[in-house]
Amino acid sequence: MSAEVHTVAVIGAGKIGELVLSGLLRSGWPADRLLATARRPARAEELAARYGVRVVDNLTAVDEAEVLAVAVKPQDAAALLDEIGPKVPAGKLLVSLCAGLPSSFFSRRLPEGTPVVRVMTNTPALVDQAMTAISAGAHATGEHLALAEEMFKPLGATIRVPETQQDAVTALSGSGPAYFYLLVEAMTDAGILLGLPRQVAHDLIVQTAIGSAVMLRDSGEHPVKLREAVTSPAGTTISAIRELENHGVRAALLAALEAARDRARELATQAD
Incomplete structure (x- = not known):
C-alpha cells in the first residue's frame, strides 16, 4: 500500500460492495479510512458490526471520502447520481462497479471533469482470487488508474482494458x-x-x-x-x-x- 492512504466510501454495500470493503480490510486498509452506505438500517448495522467501519448516508460519504466506489445496482445508479451528483467535487475519483454502465453514464451526471474509472471484478474476491478489469473514463489519468489498481490488487489479479471491452469482460469473467x-x-x-x-x-x-x-x-x-x-x-x-x-x-x-x-x-x- 502507498504511503498516502485515501479515504474510500463504498456506496451501496451489497454483495459486490461488501466484497470490496472486506478485501480492503484484509489488505490492511485502515478501518478508519473506510466508509460504507446501505439503504436499509438493518444492513447498515450488520456492516458496522461485522467490519468496524462507519456506515453513513450518501451525502456524508461524498463529503468525507476521497474515492467513491459506487456499487449500487445499475437500475439504481441514475437515482443515486441525482442525489449526490451536485455535491461531488470535480476532482474526486469515482470508481464504478455497476455492471454494464459506461463511464459516460456517470460523467453526464457529474460536474465537468470528474474522473471516473470503470471496474469489473468477480466473486472470487472473497478468497483473494478475483479477476478485476479496470478502464479509464474520459477524465481519468494514469494516477487514477493506479489508485484503482491499489484498491483491487489485494483481491486477486488486475488487468487494464479499453472501456470498449468491458461488456465482454462482464460476460467472460464477471459472470x-x-x-x-x-x-x-x-x-x-x-x-x-x-x-x-x-x-x-x-x-x-x-x-x-x-x-x-x-x-x-x-x-x-x-x-x-x-x-x-x-x-x-x-x-x-x-x-x-x-x-x-x-x-x-x-x-x-x-x-x-x-x-x-x-x-x-x-x-x-x-x-x-
Missing part, C-alpha cells in the same frame, strides 16, 4: 464463476450417476479444477496442448470429448457469453 459452478454441479451429478458418493465426486472435481487452472496459469502452454496431453488415441477422454462436441457444448458457450454481453449492453440502455 464467469457461475459457469464453472454450473459445470461442477453437472459433473457432480455425473459422478453420482457413475456410482460415486456425492462428496467423493465433489472432491475429485474441485481438486481437478484447481490443478487444471494452476497448470493453465503457470505452464504457459496453450489449452489445446494441455488437452491433447490428456487425450490418448481411442481412449476414454476422446470418447467424452466427442459427446461434448456432439451436444454442442462449444457452441452453447459462445452463445451464452454473447447473451451475457448483450444483457450488459441492455442494462446501460435501461439505466438511461
Whole structure:
C-alpha cells in the first residue's frame, strides 16, 4: 500500500460492495479510512458490526471520502447520481462497479471533469482470487488508474482494458464463476450417476479444477496442448470429448457469453 492512504466510501454495500470493503480490510486498509452506505438500517448495522467501519448516508460519504466506489445496482445508479451528483467535487475519483454502465453514464451526471474509472471484478474476491478489469473514463489519468489498481490488487489479479471491452469482460469473467459452478454441479451429478458418493465426486472435481487452472496459469502452454496431453488415441477422454462436441457444448458457450454481453449492453440502455 502507498504511503498516502485515501479515504474510500463504498456506496451501496451489497454483495459486490461488501466484497470490496472486506478485501480492503484484509489488505490492511485502515478501518478508519473506510466508509460504507446501505439503504436499509438493518444492513447498515450488520456492516458496522461485522467490519468496524462507519456506515453513513450518501451525502456524508461524498463529503468525507476521497474515492467513491459506487456499487449500487445499475437500475439504481441514475437515482443515486441525482442525489449526490451536485455535491461531488470535480476532482474526486469515482470508481464504478455497476455492471454494464459506461463511464459516460456517470460523467453526464457529474460536474465537468470528474474522473471516473470503470471496474469489473468477480466473486472470487472473497478468497483473494478475483479477476478485476479496470478502464479509464474520459477524465481519468494514469494516477487514477493506479489508485484503482491499489484498491483491487489485494483481491486477486488486475488487468487494464479499453472501456470498449468491458461488456465482454462482464460476460467472460464477471459472470464467469457461475459457469464453472454450473459445470461442477453437472459433473457432480455425473459422478453420482457413475456410482460415486456425492462428496467423493465433489472432491475429485474441485481438486481437478484447481490443478487444471494452476497448470493453465503457470505452464504457459496453450489449452489445446494441455488437452491433447490428456487425450490418448481411442481412449476414454476422446470418447467424452466427442459427446461434448456432439451436444454442442462449444457452441452453447459462445452463445451464452454473447447473451451475457448483450444483457450488459441492455442494462446501460435501461439505466438511461
